[in-house]
Amino acid sequence: MRIIETVKEMQGVADELRKDRKIGLVPTMGYLHEGHIALVKKAREISDVVAVSIFVNPTQFGPSEDLARYPRDFERDRGLLEREKTDIIFFPDVKEMYPERYSTYIQVRELENHLCGKTRTGHFIGVATVVSKLFNIVKPHFAVFGQKDYQQLKIIERMVRDLNMDLKVVPYPTVREPDGLAMSSRNTYLSPAEREKALLIYASMKKVEALFKAGQRDVSVLREEVKQVLSSEEGVQIEYITISDAETLVEIDRIENKAVLAIACRVGKTRLIDNTILTEA
Ligand code: PAJ
Numbered sequence: 001m002r003i004i005e006t007v008k009e010m011q012g013v014a015d016e017l018r019k020d021r022k023i024g025l026v027p028t029m030g031y032l033h034e035g036h037i038a039l040v041k042k043a044r045e046i047s048d049v050v051a052v053s054i055f056v057n058p059t060q061f062g063p064s065e066d067l068a069r070y071p072r073d074f075e076r077d078r079g080l081l082e083r084e085k086t087d088i089i090f091f092p093d094v095k096e097m098y099p100e101r102y103s104t105y106i107q108v109r110e111l112e113n114h115l116c117g118k119t120r121t122g123h124f125i126g127v128a129t130v131v132s133k134l135f136n137i138v139k140p141h142f143a144v145f146g147q148k149d150y151q152q153l154k155i156i157e158r159m160v161r162d163l164n165m166d167l168k169v170v171p172y173p174t175v176r177e178p179d180g181l182a183m184s185s186r187n188t189y190l191s192p193a194e195r196e197k198a199l200l201i202y203a204s205m206k207k208v209e210a211l212f213k214a215g216q217r218d219v220s221v222l223r224e225e226v227k228q229v230l231s232s233e234e235g236v237q238i239e240y241i242t243i244s245d246a247e248t249l250v251e252i253d254r255i256e257n258k259a260v261l262a263i264a265c266r267v268g269k270t271r272l273i274d275n276t277i278l279t280e281a
Pocket residue numbers: 027028029030035036038039055057060127130131144145146147148149152172173174175176182183184185
């Protein structure tokens with residue numbers, strides 16, 4: 001496994017590899033868990049060379065967000081990736097990615113003003129910018145992204161399409177703990193009591209899935225169910241509960257086509273998100 005810290009070296013290695021091999025990239029911010037590892041396994045399946053980037057991207061954190069305390073443990077990540085036979089870790093520092101006078105940003109306009117974009121101003125500009133940089137640096141044929149961050153996935157898909165980027169975005173389903181909690185690096189912030197409360201998110205999604213299956217298509221009824229479940233215990237602060245068109249992310253009143261139920265809430269101080277697709281097929 002090769003650890004590469006500079007853009008120049010990474011681009012040189014990528015050029016060499018691209019002569020006869022397919023590169024798969026998994027962009028991450030590190031502090032890896034089984035969700036990340038599942039994406040790495042997927043990349044392994046579909047490509048000859050697997051690159052994982054580890055970079056806690058400052059441009060996607062708001063001023064009041066958790067950049068400084070975002071969990072990091074490179075040695076642990078390195079061990080996990082070694083076990084997965086990862087070929088390359090791209091591990092740049094902030095100056096390498098954002099040198100002095102850095103001033104170019106990418107905005108995916110239609111999709112950014114919904115869900116998390118409403119409260120996390122500029123977050124998706126930071127995400128789209130760093131991901132497009134990673135694509136230019138690692139030059140992958142495939143890039144694997146988790147559906148756990150549904151809006152992020154849709155934004156990256158749209159960016160790749162709009163800017164004619166020459167690679168395939170590969171979505172991967174949300175990996176959960178045995179009890180249903182979506183895996184997240186931020187779960188480490190939760191106390192045991194908070195972790196218990198966080199399970200309400202999954203419980204509320206299961207309830208909506210069951211109602212949808214039974215024929216309920218009225219969004220206000222479905223959203224109310226989520227609200228009831230999340231409010232059943234103190235300490236879960238709802239940020240949003242939305243049911244939107246799965247492609248445009250525009251909120252709807254009735255489910256006619258493929259829709260996405262997306263939830264963001266705070267359990268204690270920890271912000272958690274989750275989602276599920278509601279579709280007949
Ligand atoms: P990070 O939160 O580290 O996530 C890296 C990738 O892992 C993303 O594609 C995310 O959707 C996926 N992922 C996280 N938890 C998952 C789970 N439980 N199941 C399946 N996939 C999961 O997302 C980011 O980093 C950053 O925004 C990044 C894209 C790296 C840009 O900085």
